[in-house]
Amino acid sequence: MFSIRSMMAVTRRELNSYFATPVAAVFIVIFLALQGVLTFNLGNFFARDQADLAPFFSFIPWVFLLLVPAITMRLWAEERRLGTIELLLTLPLRQSEAVAGKFLAAWAFCAVALALTFPFWITVNVLGTPDNAVIACGYLGALLVAGAFLSVGAAMSAVTKNQVIAFVLALAVCFIFAVASYPLVTDFIARSSPDLATLARRISMNDRFLSFTRGEIELRDVIYFFSFIGFWLFLNSVIVEHRKAD
Amino acid sequence: MSALIEIAGLTKRFGAFTAVDNVSFDVARGEVLGFLGPNGAGKSTTMKMLAGFVTPTSGTARICGHDVRSHSVQARRELGYLPEGAPTYPEMSVLGFLQFCGRLRGFSGRELRERVDHAVALTTLGGVRLQPVETLSKGFKRRVGLAQALLHDPAVLVLDEPTDGLDPNQKHGVRELIRQMAPSKAIVISTHILEEVDAVCTRAIVIANGRIVADATPAELAKRHPSGKLDDVFRAMTAPKTAEAA
Numbered sequence: 001m002f003s004i005r006s007m008m009a010v011t012r013r014e015l016n017s018y019f020a021t022p023v024a025a026v027f028i029v030i031f032l033a034l035q036g037v038l039t040f041n042l043g044n045f046f047a048r049d050q051a052d053l054a055p056f057f058s059f060i061p062w063v064f065l066l067l068v069p070a071i072t073m074r075l076w077a078e079e080r081r082l083g084t085i086e087l088l089l090t091l092p093l094r095q096s097e098a099v100a101g102k103f104l105a106a107w108a109f110c111a112v113a114l115a116l117t118f119p120f121w122i123t124v125n126v127l128g129t130p131d132n133a134v135i136a137c138g139y140l141g142a143l144l145v146a147g148a149f150l151s152v153g154a155a156m157s158a159v160t161k162n163q164v165i166a167f168v169l170a171l172a173v174c175f176i177f178a179v180a181s182y183p184l185v186t187d188f189i190a191r192s193s194p195d196l197a198t199l200a201r202r203i204s205m206n207d208r209f210l211s212f213t214r215g216e217i218e219l220r221d222v223i224y225f226f227s228f229i230g231f232w233l234f235l236n237s238v239i240v241e242h243r244k245a246d
Numbered sequence: 247m248s249a250l251i252e253i254a255g256l257t258k259r260f261g262a263f264t265a266v267d268n269v270s271f272d273v274a275r276g277e278v279l280g281f282l283g284p285n286g287a288g289k290s291t292t293m294k295m296l297a298g299f300v301t302p303t304s305g306t307a308r309i310c311g312h313d314v315r316s317h318s319v320q321a322r323r324e325l326g327y328l329p330e331g332a333p334t335y336p337e338m339s340v341l342g343f344l345q346f347c348g349r350l351r352g353f354s355g356r357e358l359r360e361r362v363d364h365a366v367a368l369t370t371l372g373g374v375r376l377q378p379v380e381t382l383s384k385g386f387k388r389r390v391g392l393a394q395a396l397l398h399d400p401a402v403l404v405l406d407e408p409t410d411g412l413d414p415n416q417k418h419g420v421r422e423l424i425r426q427m428a429p430s431k432a433i434v435i436s437t438h439i440l441e442e443v444d445a446v447c448t449r450a451i452v453i454a455n456g457r458i459v460a461d462a463t464p465a466e467l468a469k470r471h472p473s474g475k476l477d478d479v480f481r482a483m484t485a486p487k488t489a490e491a492a
Contacts, residue, residue: 009349013335020337083333087394090297090329091350092322245300 002100006093010101011108014075018109023074027067031113034063039120051128056120057138057213061145061206064110065178068146069170071109072153073163075102076240080161089244095237103154103233110146114139134215141212144225145205149174151232158239180204248311249274250324250402250432251296255305258291258456265291267456268305273432275401278424280447280464281436284484288456289436290330293406296434297327309402323351326400328408332391336380340371340390343379347394365393368423384411392420396427403433409442421446440476454484 018024035056039045043055079085088098124130153170160166179185181204190197201207205228208221249272258266266288273279283289294300296307298314298321307314312321334343344362353361366372369389374382379390388411395403408424409417424433424446437443443450443464450467452460460467460483464476471478 005352005354006350009346012349013338013346016342017335017337082336083329083331084335086294086297086299086329087333087391090299090322090325090327091347092319092352093350094319245294 002094003097006097007101007104010088010093010098011105014102014105015108018071018105023071024109027071027109028113028116031063031067032116034067035059035117035120038063051124051130053120053124053130053135053138054213056117057142057209060142061178061209064142064146064149065171065174068110068149069153069156069167069174071106072150072157072170073166074157075106075154076158076236077161077163077166081163085244089240095240099154099233099236099240103150103229103236106150106154107143107147110150111143114142114146131215134213137215137217138213140217141209144212144222145209148177148205148225148228148232151229151236152177155232155236155239158236158243177203177205179206181207250310251434252308252311253292253296253305254307256292256295256302256307257304258288258295258300259303264456266295266302269453269456269458270305271451271458271461273402273434275432276429277449278428278433278435278447280443280450281434281453282438282440282443282450282480283436283453284438287453287484289453290406292453293327293330293404293434293436296404297325297329298322299329323398324401326395326398326403328391328395328405330406332388334379334387334390334394337378339376339378340366340382340393341375343390344393344397348397351398353398361397365397368396369393370419385413385416388412389416389420401431403427403431405433405435407437408435409437409439417442440480443476452480452483459483 038059039053039056043059045055048055076085079088089095121132121135124135125132149170152173153166156169156173157163157166159169180200186197186200189200208224211218211221251271251273253272254270256266256269257264269288269292271279281289281292291300295302296309296314298318301315309321310324312324314321335346338346341362344365345358348358348361366375369392371386371389371393374386379387382390388408392405392408395405405424409420412420421442424435427433428446428448435442435447447464450460450462450464451458452467460470460479467479468474468476471482
């Protein structure tokens, strides 16, 4: 039986540790600064003269791609380095509860960072009359992208006790899923195998996220994100079980 | 009454190296078992298998009748375990850390507070309860680990070098504590401090190269050498028999 209480105890500890160390402050400041610069300067937020957050959302997956592995790299690698993994996994706690608890903490933390972008939303509402339902869809999509990247990063962190390796592995794997549907990539793959190019388009995150930012929530996209997260969390449990004492 | 700890044919191989080789013993309530051996003899690996952290290559271990592999969570509920080096989360306060462990043990509200207070009192951590663990000295850290193992008043205590890094007064305190708890529990402590065996153990197992080479009371063990000293017995049993030693 999966215990929600045990999972929440892990989540609570993890969240506290973000805020007990400078990790939280650094992450949130860099995230907001990057999003600000990218949206207002590179994204032509004002010159476009349109009341929406399209420039804001178009950069978010790339900012997450860079910053999410920085949150997840410590999740398991640090437990392994400190030896606390032995303590954690000899408490009466299932692997799945520990894995889910850590993931939820990281996800909640990303949700906080995302919520702190509310000045963008206020700005666009002051300057015009945007479709706030579309903006809400965009935020939902952004949260799902963050969750997907986090699940990859958490699994990569379980592979090693070296945080730098965990960061690079997570970045590399997330990058593949982020760019898989780009014409540059699919055209290249299609040259050797068209079937593989179709597959690349299917597993890619970007197109699905873009439809969220247009205000289209499709069931298959939601299912994609949740099964993606589920798959990587499952993999995470398997890796932890297999390599816990290495 | 059956033994609280039952270990049968426990073996662990890492590749071609056999760390623990067919180790079997039982520990009944009221017994304090000293687990002795030189560094690298397989003490910690045996304890890690008993705690369910390392998966045995073959053999079984049971805690209060629960197999540590098939009924891992039930077994861990009955177990208080101090891992080697007493790992703790450095950024957490003593209180926060113990509350986290208590929550994972299923305590909440008033009961959690009482359990934590009791464990803090037993290990005399009252003066540092709000300090981050990373600011504490080695002896205090060890006692934090010990407090965590005692939180739920477990039937089985497995302590890997519980007095390592403590000053003589603290060592005395911990030994007194073990003696007090002994009648109601089955306790295993690993150590290479032989005076400790004399001081608290009712029985001693000597392990060398992964195998049990002696299993007797400390007094019986001491008689096996003409000098009557545990030191000499230990050396005769575990010293590598190489050409340079001759």
